Amino acid sequence: ELKVEQNPLFLSMQEGKNYTIYCNYSTTSDRLYWYRQDPGKSLESLFVLLSNGAVKQEGRLMASLDTKARLSTLHITAAVHDLSATYFCAGLLETSGSRLTFGEGTQLTVNP
Amino acid sequence: EAQVTQNPRYLITVTGKKLTVTCSQNMNHEYMSWYRQDPGLGLRQIYYSMNVEVTDKGDVPEGYKVSRKEKRNFPLILESPSPNQTSLYFCASRLTGGHYGYTFGSGTRLTVV
Numbered sequence: 001e002l003k004v005e006q007n008p009l010f011l012s013m014q015e016g017k018n019y020t021i022y023c024n025y026s027t028t029s030d031r032l033y034w035y036r037q038d039p040g041k042s043l044e045s046l047f048v049l050l051s052n053g054a055v056k057q058e059g060r061l062m063a064s065l066d067t068k069a070r071l072s073t074l075h076i077t078a079a080v081h082d083l084s085a086t087y088f089c090a091g092l093l094e095t096s097g098s099r100l101t102f103g104e105g106t107q108l109t110v111n112p
Numbered sequence: 113e114a115q116v117t118q119n120p121r122y123l124i125t126v127t128g129k130k131l132t133v134t135c136s137q138n139m140n141h142e143y144m145s146w147y148r149q150d151p152g153l154g155l156r157q158i159y160y161s162m163n164v165e166v167t168d169k170g171d172v173p174e175g176y177k178v179s180r181k182e183k184r185n186f187p188l189i190l191e192s193p194s195p196n197q198t199s200l201y202f203c204a205s206r207l208t209g210g211h212y213g214y215t216f217g218s219g220t221r222l223t224v225v
Contacts, residue, residue, distance in 0.1 A: 033213060042202065043155075043216040088155070097168055098143055098206075100214065102155040 002027050002091050006103035014111050016078050021087055021106045023072040029091035032072045033100065034063050037086045046074075046087075079110045114139045118203050118217035125193055125224055133188045133220050135203030141215075142208045144186040148172065148199040149219075155202070161186055162208065193224040 003026040013019050023032070034046040047056045049065035049072060056063050060083065062075045072089055086107045090100040116137045125131055137144065145160040147170075157170030161180040175197055177189040186205075190197060203217040 040219075040221075042218045043214075045213045045215075048213045090155075097160050097162070097170075098208065099145075099157050099160065099170060100147075100155075100204075104152075104154050 002029060002093050002101045004089060004091050004101050004103040006087075006089055006106050008106060009104055010107050010109075012109045012111060013076075013079050015080055018078065019076050021074040021076075021089075021108075023074070023089035023103055025070050025072075025091045025101075027070075027093075028067070029070075030094050031092040032065050033090045033092065034072070034074055035088045035090065037088065037105070039086075043088065076108075081110050081112060084108055084110045114215065116203055116205050116215050116217035118201075118220050120220060121218060122221050123223070125222070127194055127224055128192050131190050131193060131222075133190075133201060133203075133222070135186045135188065135217060136184050137186075137203075137205040137215070138184065139205065139207075139215065140183065141205035142183070144180065144203065144205045145170070145214075146176070146178065146186070146188050147202045147204065149202065150199050158188070158201075193222075195224045198222060198224050 005024045032049040035043040037043050047063040052067040054065045060077045065072045086105045088105045090102045119134045142163045146158040147155045149155045156172045158176050159178040161167045201220045204214045206212045206214045
């Protein structure tokens with residue numbers, strides 16, 4: 001059974017600073033996803049990571065995947081207030097009915 | 113516009129009164145799924161469907177039913193809602209295989225009193 005753990009669960013940071021959210025998963029995952037959710041809103045897909053060493057970047061966010069360590073990271077560079085949201089990582093196992101298993105989410109607050 | 117449409121967005125109902133939350137996608141996706149989101153518990157899968165007439169239980173199926181008679185629709189049925197089904201519900205779909213991501217609906221906030 002795939003388990004996904006994120007840390008930290010809460011993150012308060014100042015604008016302009018850098019930080020990393022960590023996502024550990026328990027067994028081999030076919031795919032690793034990162035999502036963003038604003039309060040009361042749906043989930044917005046940020047990244048899909050397929051293979052070991054994969055790195056994807058969009059604006060101030062960069063995601064990476066280390067399948068040997070079973071670890072994915074979401075790095076925030078020079079944070080801005082608009083990045084305030086909850087970020088989820090989720091693993092997928094095709095053998096489990098393509099079920100997405102989510103981490104608990106990291107609630108990010110970027111303060112001016 | 114490619115999207116997953118859920119209705120209603122908000123619903124307050126009473127215990128035991130049957131209800132259906134509809135989900136429709138216009139992307140010809142084979143795979144559809146329902147999740148519920150609860151504070152402190154994250155998102156958990158309720159049911160999923162690999163294709164028409166193919167459905168299976170997720171992590172928390174008790175108290176829910178689904179059907180997949182058409183590729184585009186995947187309604188979630190609560191035959192006898194109870195207060196512990198008060199939650200935020202999301203429908204999601206994707207193409208199977210490859211590196212496709214999931215598209216999520218806007219969510220349905222259900223309150224059972």
